[in-house]
Amino acid sequence: MSVQDAGKTYAGRSGAVHAVEHADFDIDEGDFVSLVGPSGCGKSTLMAMIGGLEAPSTGRIRVGGTPVDGPRRDFGYVFQDATLLPWKSVLDNVLFPIRAHRRPVTEFQPEAERLLRLTGLWDFRDKRPAELSGGMRQRVAICRGLIHDPRLLLMDEPFSALDAITRDDMNLALARLWDQQQRRTAVFITHSIREAVLLSDRVLVMNARPSRIVADIRVPLVRPRHAGLQEDPVFNQICAFVREKIHEGHGGHDV
Numbered sequence: 001m002s003v004q005d006a007g008k009t010y011a012g013r014s015g016a017v018h019a020v021e022h023a024d025f026d027i028d029e030g031d032f033v034s035l036v037g038p039s040g041c042g043k044s045t046l047m048a049m050i051g052g053l054e055a056p057s058t059g060r061i062r063v064g065g066t067p068v069d070g071p072r073r074d075f076g077y078v079f080q081d082a083t084l085l086p087w088k089s090v091l092d093n094v095l096f097p098i099r100a101h102r103r104p105v106t107e108f109q110p111e112a113e114r115l116l117r118l119t120g121l122w123d124f125r126d127k128r129p130a131e132l133s134g135g136m137r138q139r140v141a142i143c144r145g146l147i148h149d150p151r152l153l154l155m156d157e158p159f160s161a162l163d164a165i166t167r168d169d170m171n172l173a174l175a176r177l178w179d180q181q182q183r184r185t186a187v188f189i190t191h192s193i194r195e196a197v198l199l200s201d202r203v204l205v206m207n208a209r210p211s212r213i214v215a216d217i218r219v220p221l222v223r224p225r226h227a228g229l230q231e232d233p234v235f236n237q238i239c240a241f242v243r244e245k246i247h248e249g250h251g252g253h254d255v
């Protein structure tokens with residue numbers, strides 16, 4: 001996919017807000033790319049443009065060779081709050097995009113089972129969201145995002161509401177899922193540098209005012225990714241480098 005000089009300006013109450021300016025990069029098919037940067041630097045806006053949820057004010061975005069001009073069926077979306085349908089079971093929530101796209105549900109049952117088993121949720125398939133923990137609900141949301149084997153999976157801070165231990169588990173669950181999926185393309189927003197490095201092939205660092213991409217960092221760690229990687233000196237060096245780039249662009253404040 002390619003983001004070509006994309007920008008977004010919102011009409012704020014006290015004048016124009018340049019949420020994203022001159023974003024220009026390509027993502028290779030199969031790459032997992034994280035967007036990191038300080039609050040308000042435009043990560044969600046950039047992702048919303050890539051996902052066709054916001055129209056760019058300038059520039060162009062193309063996925064699979066075609067311009068993105070609205071939400072697409074070949075995309076999967078996962079947001080901060082799982083936003084599951086409370087009256088539906090776990091299994092029906094996972095299958096929801098299939099029903100919404102009027103595709104044959106029975107054809108996707110085996111894939112739903114595979115995803116729910118991989119994320120340890122198969123035994124909970126008949127439960128309602130209210131009967132699950134926050135981490136389990138996010139896992140359901142990720143299964144739902146992947147059920148139709150999207151060309152592009154967009155995840156906006158999917159784990160930010162979770163406690164640290166659950167979040168660690170979720171990172172590993174997502175890494176495992178990703179390594180077992182046929183390596184679709186993913187764009188992932190997070191405030192956690194370690195999470196970004198653990199999961200990604202590339203980390204894009206964004207800066208606020210002006211909202212720009214200030215660093216594009218490759219993560220040359222082997223796949224499959226596993227928990228032990230976090231003790232690896234290379235892992236920690238990459239984290240330190242990403243942190244440095246964020247601070248350079250942010251006047252030394254914490255993210």
Ligand SMILES: Nc1ncnc2c1ncn2[C@@H]1O[C@H](COP(=O)(O)OP(=O)(O)OP(=O)(O)O)[C@@H](O)[C@H]1O
Pocket residue numbers: 010011012017018019037038039040041042043044045046
């Ligand atoms: N609909 C909107 N109307 C006006 N301004 C907006 C709108 N959406 C976002 N903004 C502004 O655009 C800028 C970028 O916001 P955005 O949510 O993309 O940043 P972010 O990096 O995702 O932030 P966070 O990390 O806090 O989620 C902010 O200044 C925000 O106030």
